[in-house]
Amino acid sequence: MGTAKVSNLAPDVQPRRRSLVITARAAASFDPLGRSVAAARAFVRDTLHGWGFADIVDDAVVLTSELVTNAVVHAGTRAEVLCLRAEDGVRVEVADRYPERELPLQHPGERPYADPDRENGRGLMLCAALATRWGVEYTATHKHVWFRLDLPDRPVGTRSAGPVVPDQLLPLADSRVRVAVLQVDAADTVSAWNEDAEHIFGHPSEKAVGRPLAELAAWPQTPGTGTGIAEALRLSRWEGSYGIRGADGRVIPVYASHLRVRDAHGEPSIVCLLVHDDERALLQSPLRVPSDGAQLNEPRLPDPFEMFIGSPAPDDLDGLLQRTVERARDMLDADAAFLLLATDDETELEVRATTGLPSTRQRFARVPVEAGTNRYGSARMPAVHDDLSAVPGAVPLLEATGMRSVVTVPLKVEGRLTGSLGVATEYPGRYSNEDALRLQFAADRIALAVESARLGELERLRRGSLSFLVEASDLLAGTLDRDQTLALMAQMTVPTLATWCAVYTIADQTSDPYLSYVLHEDEERIDGLKDLLSQVSPPEPVREAGARPWPDASLTVGGETVVLPLLARNRVIGMLTLGRPSEEHFRQEILELADDLSRRAALALDNARLYSERTAISRSLQRSLLPPGSPAIPGMEVEVIYRAAGEGNEVGGDFYDVFPIRPGVYGFAIGDVCGTGPEAAAVTGLARHALRLLAREGLGGPAVLERLNAAILDEGARSRFLTLLYGELHPQPNGGALMKVVCAGHPLPLRLRPNGEVTPAADPQPLLGVMDDLELYEQTLTLDPGDVLLCVTDGITERREGTRMLGDDGLTEVLTTCTGLTAGAVASRVLRAVERFAAEPASDDMAILTFRVPQQREGE
Numbered sequence: 001m002g003t004a005k006v007s008n009l010a011p012d013v014q015p016r017r018r019s020l021v022i023t024a025r026a027a028a029s030f031d032p033l034g035r036s037v038a039a040a041r042a043f044v045r046d047t048l049h050g051w052g053f054a055d056i057v058d059d060a061v062v063l064t065s066e067l068v069t070n071a072v073v074h075a076g077t078r079a080e081v082l083c084l085r086a087e088d089g090v091r092v093e094v095a096d097r098y099p100e101r102e103l104p105l106q107h108p109g110e111r112p113y114a115d116p117d118r119e120n121g122r123g124l125m126l127c128a129a130l131a132t133r134w135g136v137e138y139t140a141t142h143k144h145v146w147f148r149l150d151l152p153d154r155p156v157g158t159r160s161a162g163p164v165v166p167d168q169l170l171p172l173a174d175s176r177v178r179v180a181v182l183q184v185d186a187a188d189t190v191s192a193w194n195e196d197a198e199h200i201f202g203h204p205s206e207k208a209v210g211r212p213l214a215e216l217a218a219w220p221q222t223p224g225t226g227t228g229i230a231e232a233l234r235l236s237r238w239e240g241s242y243g244i245r246g247a248d249g250r251v252i253p254v255y256a257s258h259l260r261v262r263d264a265h266g267e268p269s270i271v272c273l274l275v276h277d278d279e280r281a282l283l284q285s286p287l288r289v290p291s292d293g294a295q296l297n298e299p300r301l302p303d304p305f306e307m308f309i310g311s312p313a314p315d316d317l318d319g320l321l322q323r324t325v326e327r328a329r330d331m332l333d334a335d336a337a338f339l340l341l342a343t344d345d346e347t348e349l350e351v352r353a354t355t356g357l358p359s360t361r362q363r364f365a366r367v368p369v370e371a372g373t374n375r376y377g378s379a380r381m382p383a384v385h386d387d388l389s390a391v392p393g394a395v396p397l398l399e400a401t402g403m404r405s406v407v408t409v410p411l412k413v414e415g416r417l418t419g420s421l422g423v424a425t426e427y428p429g430r431y432s433n434e435d436a437l438r439l440q441f442a443a444d445r446i447a448l449a450v451e452s453a454r455l456g457e458l459e460r461l462r463r464g465s466l467s468f469l470v471e472a473s474d475l476l477a478g479t480l481d482r483d484q485t486l487a488l489m490a491q492m493t494v495p496t497l498a499t500w501c502a503v504y505t506i507a508d509q510t511s512d513p514y515l516s517y518v519l520h521e522d523e524e525r526i527d528g529l530k531d532l533l534s535q536v537s538p539p540e541p542v543r544e545a546g547a548r549p550w551p552d553a554s555l556t557v558g559g560e561t562v563v564l565p566l567l568a569r570n571r572v573i574g575m576l577t578l579g580r581p582s583e584e585h586f587r588q589e590i591l592e593l594a595d596d597l598s599r600r601a602a603l604a605l606d607n608a609r610l611y612s613e614r615t616a617i618s619r620s621l622q623r624s625l626l627p628p629g630s631p632a633i634p635g636m637e638v639e640v641i642y643r644a645a646g647e648g649n650e651v652g653g654d655f656y657d658v659f660p661i662r663p664g665v666y667g668f669a670i671g672d673v674c675g676t677g678p679e680a681a682a683v684t685g686l687a688r689h690a691l692r693l694l695a696r697e698g699l700g701g702p703a704v705l706e707r708l709n710a711a712i713l714d715e716g717a718r719s720r721f722l723t724l725l726y727g728e729l730h731p732q733p734n735g736g737a738l739m740k741v742v743c744a745g746h747p748l749p750l751r752l753r754p755n756g757e758v759t760p761a762a763d764p765q766p767l768l769g770v771m772d773d774l775e776l777y778e779q780t781l782t783l784d785p786g787d788v789l790l791c792v793t794d795g796i797t798e799r800r801e802g803t804r805m806l807g808d809d810g811l812t813e814v815l816t817t818c819t820g821l822t823a824g825a826v827a828s829r830v831l832r833a834v835e836r837f838a839a840e841p842a843s844d845d846m847a848i849l850t851f852r853v854p855q856q857r858e859g860e
Contacts, residue, residue, distance in 0.1 A: 024051060024085040032072040032079075034478065038471055040068040040081055044092065047083045053090055056149040058463050059130045060092055066126050067145050071096035080142075089132065089150035095142045177282065180254075182272040184213050188233055191269070200254075200276070202247030213272075218243035218251045233258060233270050239284065241277055255280035317453040321353035324421065324446055329355055331442065332435055334423035336403060341411075341419040341454060343588060349420055350587070356424075357401055382409045382436040387428040398424055405430035409440040411447040418451045458589075469596055476604035480611040489576065489601040490519035497594050498578035498586075499559070500529055503566075504538050505574040505605075513538035513575060532557050539563045541572040545599075547591045550577060558582055562591065564598040568606035576601065630658040633666055635731045637823035637852040641831050645795070645845050653680030653720075654793040654845035657688050659695075661728065667695045670849045671724035671746065672793040674769075683720050686711065691726065701726055701742040702776040705768060712769040722768040725749060725791055729851070737783040737853055742776050744768050747797050750812065752826075754786035754855070756819045758812045761789060786855040788826055790815055795846035796830070801838035810837075823852040 026047045030036035044064045048057045064081065071079035077097040084091040127134035131147035138144075180200050183192035193208040201208075201216075208216070219229045219242050232238040238258045243251040254274045263269040275282050321339050329337035336356030340349035385394055385406045393399070395406055401424075408422035421443045425431075472492050479485055486503050493501040500520040504513040515533060520526045536552045547562040554561045559582040566574040576598045580586060630638050640656055653673040661667045669691050673680040690711055694704040705726055712722060727741035741749065745767025748760040762779050783789060792811065799806040814833045818826045827850045834846065 021086055022084050023087060026083045028081050030068065030072060030079045030081065032076050034072075035475075036072050036079065037065055037068050038475065040079065041065050041471065043081060044083060048090060051085050051090070053085075053151065055152055056090065060090065060149055063126055063130060063147050064092060064094065067094035067147075070094075070145075089148055091146060091148045093144050093146040095144045097142055177279075178275070179282065180272075180274040182213070182274065184233060184270040184272060185263075186268050188212055188214065188230065190216075197274070200274070201244050201252060207247075216244050218245055233260075235260065241280070244274065253277035255283055257283045317450075317457045318353070320446075320450060320453055322355070324450070325353045325355045328421060328423050328439060328442060332407070332423045332431065332439065333425075335425045336398075336401070337421075337423045338397060339419060339421050340397075341450070342417055351397060352419075357397075382440050383407070384431050384433060384436050386431075389428075395422070395424075402426050404428040407431040407436050407439055409436060409443045411443050411450060413447050413451045418447060418454070469593070469600070472597055473600050476600055479604075480608050482605065482608040482612055485601070485605050485608045486517040489597075489605070490517050492597065492601075493576070493578065493594070494519045495521040497590055497597070498580055499584075500525075500557075500579045502529070502533055502577040502579075503574060504577065505566075506541060506572060509571065513541060516574070529557065539575050539577065541565065541575065543567065543572055546595055547578075547586070553577065553579070560585055562586060562594075564594055566598055566602035566605060568602040573602060573606055573609070631660050631666065633658075633729065633731060635735055635853065636729070636737060637850075637854060639823040639827040639848075639850045641827045641846075641848040643795075643831075643842065643846040645843055653684065654795060654847040655684035655688055656847050656849050657691065658849070659692055661695050664730065666729040666731075667691065667727070668729060668791075668849065668851075669724060669726045670791045670793060670847055671722055672795075672845070672847075674721040680720065683712065683715075683722065686715075687722060687724070695728075701728060701740055701778045705742055705744055705776055706774050709768040709774050710772075713772065720769060721745075723747075723794070724768055725762070732782075735785050735853060735856055736787075737851070739781050739783060739789070740778050741781070742778055744774075744776060747792055747794055747808070749789055749791045750815055751781070751783070752788040752790065752815050752818060754819060756816050758815050783851065783853045785853050787853050788815075788818065788821075788823065789851040790826065790830065791849040791851075792830070793845065793847045795842065795844035796834055796848065798844065799834050799837050799842065801840075804837075806834065806837050823850040826850050826852065 026043075028040070028043045030040050041061050041064060045057055045061050048054070048060055053060075068079045068081065071077060071094060080093075080095040082093040082095070084093070127145075127147050130149075132150045134145070134147035136143065136145050178196040178200055180197035181192070181194040182190055182197060185191045189210060189212050190208050193203070193205040197208070198204055203216075213233070214229050217229050229242075232240075235258070237260065239256060241253065241255050243253050246252050253276070255277050256272055256274045259271045259273075261269055261271055273283055321341075325337040325339050328334070328339075334356070336354070338354040338357060339352055341352050342349055385391060387404050388394060388398060388406060389404060395403075395408070398406060403424035404426055405428050406422055406424040408420055410417055411419035411421060421439065423431075423439065475488050475492065476485065479488065486505075489503060490501050500518070502515060502519075503517040505516040506513050515530070515538065518526055518530045518533065520529050533553065533556075536556050539550050539553075542548065542563075542565055545565065545567060547564050550561045550563045557579060559580050561577060561579045564576045564578070565572050566576055576594070578586070578594060630640060638658060640658070642654070642656060644654070654671070655673070656668075656670045658666065658668045669688070671684070671687055673683040673687070687708060690708050691704060694707055699707070705724065708722075708724075712720070722744075723746040724744045725741065725746040726744070727739050730738040730740075732738060739761075741762045742765065743749070743762040744765050746764075748762055748764060750758055751761040752758050761781050765776055766774055768774070790811075797805075797807055797811055811830070814830055815826070818829055821829065827848045830848055831846075835842075
């Protein structure tokens with residue numbers, strides 16, 4: 001029997017009238033680990049690119065990233081991602097196994113379901129902002145958050161209208177046709193709101209007038225990529241589709257016509273006419289009739305672009321360029337053709353498509369533009385070369401290809417050089433000026449389309465580069481381990497930016513670069529690549545940013561090789577080396593992206609180095625504060641357990657010590673400095689060393705603690721409160737032990753008798769580090785065979801679980817169960833009870849010091 005699903009649709013989204021007919025699906029599951037978020041992004045990106053949905057990939061990846069983060073990080077469960085393809089869009093579902101944690105949805109009049117300043121809930125805000133539709137579905141075992149993205153079908157601001165249709169096919173409208181009329185002043189604020197606007201959107205006039213139109217409009221546009229609402233209102237006329245948020249929070253799709261006018265005072269004003277989107281025929285402008293009176297249904301004159309390229313035209317830049325060179329070759333009956341596009345600074349031309357040339361000349365080779373030796377001198381004007389053998393270097397791209405006769409023409413848009421198109425043949429004297437004019441005519445027809453496609457590709461590359469760098473920064477920031485940082489650096493580079501990479505590191509400014517990591521996209525070639533690089537001197541460390549060629553490696557390894565410095569904190573800490581096979585070349589965009597990556601990776605690598613150095617120093621200093629080891633005391637069992645709170649801490653505010661004072665006499669101490677971490681550890685070091693020195697001077701317990709109190713107060717602002725249990729241990733010949741103790745503000749030591757009786761073994765006295773004049777006294781107790789003395793810090797007694805605390809009574813209860821156990825077993829049982837008392841890790845330092853006098857066996 002199937003499980004019923006409950007679906008909640010986001011309340012501010014009104015569904016579009018589109019059907020979801022599934023044509024393909026892809027699914028994947030991800031473990032509740034931090035790296036799963038990046039894996040989910042890659043899965044959705046690859047899936048949508050494979051389906052040809054490049055226009056919506058970035059929005060889908062952003063939404064998936066947020067929703068998977070909610071599942072694997074906040075909910076802590078596996079995330080299941082399902083992509084469903086339809087003809088007009090895609091639906092992505094992210095499911096987790098935490099259905100009891102419902103998502104708060106916004107209802108009219110309630111506070112928003114998410115706060116942009118809080119970490120959780122951003123996924124829902126992004127869904128509301130980016131998705132066409134979104135919602136939540138709950139089952140008994142899963143929670144599904146889904147969103148739908150429609151493929152763009154009409155650019156913002158584009159006018160469109162259908163042909164003349166019979167009356168019976170006209171769209172239906174309500175008996176009372178309503179047209180909302182708004183007037184917007186020069187500040188883009190609503191100054192008039194008619195009765196139909198109140199009826200359609202629910203906002204009364206007094207609530208709407210005075211509000212900026214941008215507050216009511218749900219503009220279907222990504223900022224920075226097209227016409228925004230502010231730009232649309234400043235045009236003389238604009239019409240198209242967007243949404244208006246109604247009084248109930250829903251987005252109502254409308255078709256609008258904006259007309260800019262002057263009001264009675266001569267100030268600019270905008271009149272806005274709005275109808276329901278499905279009634280757009282009321283406002284939509286008809287197609288213009290040609291000026292010569294031709295009818296709309298007359299045959300369209302052939303487009304020169306389509307005549308050259310063919311129909312349908314390729315919708316991607318690479319396809320368009322390849323079709324162009326093939327048609328140019330056929331048009332002039334050539335043996336080869338090529339097309340180069342200008343770089344952003346227009347100083348070089350980059351080969352982007354060829355036909356009939358060797359593979360080594362096919363993509364991304366570069367040649368300078370201006371005239372001169374080995375330069376592309378015919379870029380800005382049409383040129384015909386009867387015989388290239390007579391003018392060596394005139395067309396560097398064709399050297400050693402056997403081509404003799406060539407004609408080249410520029411691609412220009414608004415007077416700017418955007419590229420060059422050329423055809424060539426193996427026969428000299430083949431082309432004339434008439435052939436150049438024919439090719440120039442074709443180039444003029446395609447130049448604008450090529451430039452438009454190139455700019456679109458550049459925008460996609462920049463958005464993809466931004467996404468790549470964000471993901472790379474996220475991964476690099478997630479580790480402070482040097483080796484893992486090196487591995488991440490290489491894995492992000494190969495194969496995205498290069499075929500192989502090598503990372504050289506520099507330990508210090510006097511050291512030579514060292515080959516630290518090598519990666520090749522073919523794992524079987526990694527060892528061979530290491531051997532080849534070991535035969536080459538490392539690249540010279542250069543402080544100049546940017547990629548530079550590495551000829552030595554190119555000769556040894558083959559192909560194109562570049563080096564980028566790893567610069568961090570104004571010094572070179574290494575080099576990132578990238579390589580490609582000889583038939584491929586690095587594009588400038590890739591090198592710029594690699595340069596950005598190298599800066600981020602260098603900082604991450606240097607942070608890992610600093611962290612490792614400081615961790616080693618910290619651990620070395622902390623170990624110096626720990627006792628060298630407990631001495632063996634005749635006739636006594638001694639056990640110590642110490643746990644410092646905080647990651648990487650070996651010493652905290654709690655401390656202990658057991659040490660010989662003189663023959664037959666031993667000192668012991670257990671204390672707690674106020675606070676944790678390095679500041680508290682510094683006081684523990686002072687206390688432990690002072691206790692040993694003072695005790696060995698022959699001072700009694702009260703005198704030792706009074707002098708320690710004065711030393712702590714001398715620290716001034718760095719001083720801290722200190723509770724301390726200090727004592728002297730005198731083993732007795734009869735098998736017992738005499739103890740002299742002073743308990744200065746510390747939890748009282750507990751004595752366990754063989755019969756299970758537990759009693760305090762000292763009286764409380766003032767703690768140290770507060771008062772100048774202390775009057776402390778010493779107490780004496782005797783441990784008989786079988787007795788146990790348990791000394792702890794307050795991290796034991798103050799262990800909490802919610803409002804419950806272990807306390808002195810809880811510790812006493814645990815100790816009563818320890819009769820007959822050794823000192824080590826007693827300490828272990830106490831620690832185990834403390835750890836089990838609460839589920840969360842301890843937040844305070846803990847120390848346990850246990851003494852036991854063994855019982856003599858019969859016959860001894």
